[in-house]
Amino acid sequence: MTTVERPRAQPDTADRTARRFERMRPFGAGPTPRFDTRGLPPGPRWPVWVQSVALLRFRHRFVPRMWRRYGDVFTVRILPGGRPLVLFTRPEHAKEIFAGDPDAFHAGKGNAILGPIMGEHSLLLQDGQEHKRARTLLMPAFNGRALRGYRRLVEEVTREQVGRWRPGEEFRSLDRMNALTLEVILRVVFGVTDERRLARLRPCVNRTVNVSPAVLLGWGYPALQRFGPWKRTVDNAYRLDELMYAEIRERRSATDLERRTDVLSRLILAGDEGDRLTDDELRDQLVTLLLAGHETTASALAWVLHELGRDRTHLARAREAARNGDDEHLEAVLKEAMRLHPVIPMVVRTLMRPATIGGWDLPAGATVGPSILVAHARPDNHPEPERFDPSRFVGQNPPVNTWIPFGGGVRRCIGAGFSLMEGVVVLREILTTYDVTAARKDRPKVRNITSVPGRGSRIRVTRSE
Numbered sequence: 001m002t003t004v005e006r007p008r009a010q011p012d013t014a015d016r017t018a019r020r021f022e023r024m025r026p027f028g029a030g031p032t033p034r035f036d037t038r039g040l041p042p043g044p045r046w047p048v049w050v051q052s053v054a055l056l057r058f059r060h061r062f063v064p065r066m067w068r069r070y071g072d073v074f075t076v077r078i079l080p081g082g083r084p085l086v087l088f089t090r091p092e093h094a095k096e097i098f099a100g101d102p103d104a105f106h107a108g109k110g111n112a113i114l115g116p117i118m119g120e121h122s123l124l125l126q127d128g129q130e131h132k133r134a135r136t137l138l139m140p141a142f143n144g145r146a147l148r149g150y151r152r153l154v155e156e157v158t159r160e161q162v163g164r165w166r167p168g169e170e171f172r173s174l175d176r177m178n179a180l181t182l183e184v185i186l187r188v189v190f191g192v193t194d195e196r197r198l199a200r201l202r203p204c205v206n207r208t209v210n211v212s213p214a215v216l217l218g219w220g221y222p223a224l225q226r227f228g229p230w231k232r233t234v235d236n237a238y239r240l241d242e243l244m245y246a247e248i249r250e251r252r253s254a255t256d257l258e259r260r261t262d263v264l265s266r267l268i269l270a271g272d273e274g275d276r277l278t279d280d281e282l283r284d285q286l287v288t289l290l291l292a293g294h295e296t297t298a299s300a301l302a303w304v305l306h307e308l309g310r311d312r313t314h315l316a317r318a319r320e321a322a323r324n325g326d327d328e329h330l331e332a333v334l335k336e337a338m339r340l341h342p343v344i345p346m347v348v349r350t351l352m353r354p355a356t357i358g359g360w361d362l363p364a365g366a367t368v369g370p371s372i373l374v375a376h377a378r379p380d381n382h383p384e385p386e387r388f389d390p391s392r393f394v395g396q397n398p399p400v401n402t403w404i405p406f407g408g409g410v411r412r413c414i415g416a417g418f419s420l421m422e423g424v425v426v427l428r429e430i431l432t433t434y435d436v437t438a439a440r441k442d443r444p445k446v447r448n449i450t451s452v453p454g455r456g457s458r459i460r461v462t463r464s465e
């Protein structure tokens, strides 16, 4: 593959970015429909904005409290317009939602706020036939064979990064895990590419991930885009697009495309002649994978280090597993951390026509979803739910739809297998090299849509004997 000089500003990419911003304004979809809220499951009567803030910022306390107060199914009213969000907490209800007809249970609408960044072709934003087509084109890049191909690369990046840690130092493991998983996903998505371009992509992707919901909501008011954080976000988005389109353009002309195993090369070749992904579609899917694919896994890993760092017995068992190549145990540790500290608190679907779930008749326009937080914390799903106990996942799986960190049905996380593989590789490398102690107790904090350790899961690492 030929190396490419620094991409010059391409007027066409700037134009594409501007048009995307125009199309993807969060409030551009017209007025919020009115609902007949009679007969909905019970819920708090607080002002809508209070409920919205509680759900967005304090969900770790708010949602379990609503469950204790109102029972297994409850309604929260949220902005804009006080629309109902009906949350379900029982596995049989999760099953009904996951198995719902994709034409009636839309997921893309719930993610509309991500539109300006991810674009309308993003797997996260699409529904119906478009979603089905994109999913079919993307899936082969994440099947078992593809995952085995990425493993060596994950090992290399991990060894390189973990090798730089200094014995005796204390640090926020969340930050280190974020840097590591960003590097992994960049390389998996783009493959071995010009290092100078990767160096330019890294900060752009990082700044994109750090965009706050307030900035995204500001897209509804284009005038804001000339100021402060909005301007910085817009400038960064133009820059990111420039780099992405340059990478796509160049890769299309690579002569070794069939032999390449990175996601971009696979996606360029995916599908039949005449039904291939366009540059805009490729751009949107790649940005989606870069963003969805790193902070989530980083948070899960930071929670593992927190839990192991607080319990010598679990740590000793995990280190033994790491030394003996017992990947099943390491995966169990990761799954248990995801159960106890769900990275994503719920998955939602918007009803395109009336539906009955758990015996409740719900109107079109309502948003419904299983609460992952409560599903993972119910004692009838997971005995002694507050206890960290990886043995729940050793040689067995919890009953179906009681462990749902990756959602389910046709929308189940496309990177689930990837993140488990990556997590095991990273844990093995850390635990064979270091002893880990948690520096202090941590609690979940909301960061955009993910839940992360609020204090960054500070740990101290020492050389293992």
Ligand code: HEM
Pocket (backbone or CB within 6 Å): 107, 123, 124, 135, 288, 289, 292, 293, 294, 296, 297, 300, 343, 344, 346, 347, 348, 405, 406, 407, 408, 409, 410, 411, 412, 413, 414, 415, 416, 418, 419
């Ligand atoms: C611990 C790590 C991760 C967690 C907890 C997680 C969680 C989730 C959840 C809850 C969903 C929504 C599922 C639903 O609506 O039913 C989702 C969707 C998605 N995830 Fe992940 N994810 C993780 C890692 C990844 C990785 C590594 C990638 C990419 C390499 C990725 C890419 C995606 C994409 C593209 C979707 C949209 C799928 C669709 O709508 O068809 N995720 N993820």
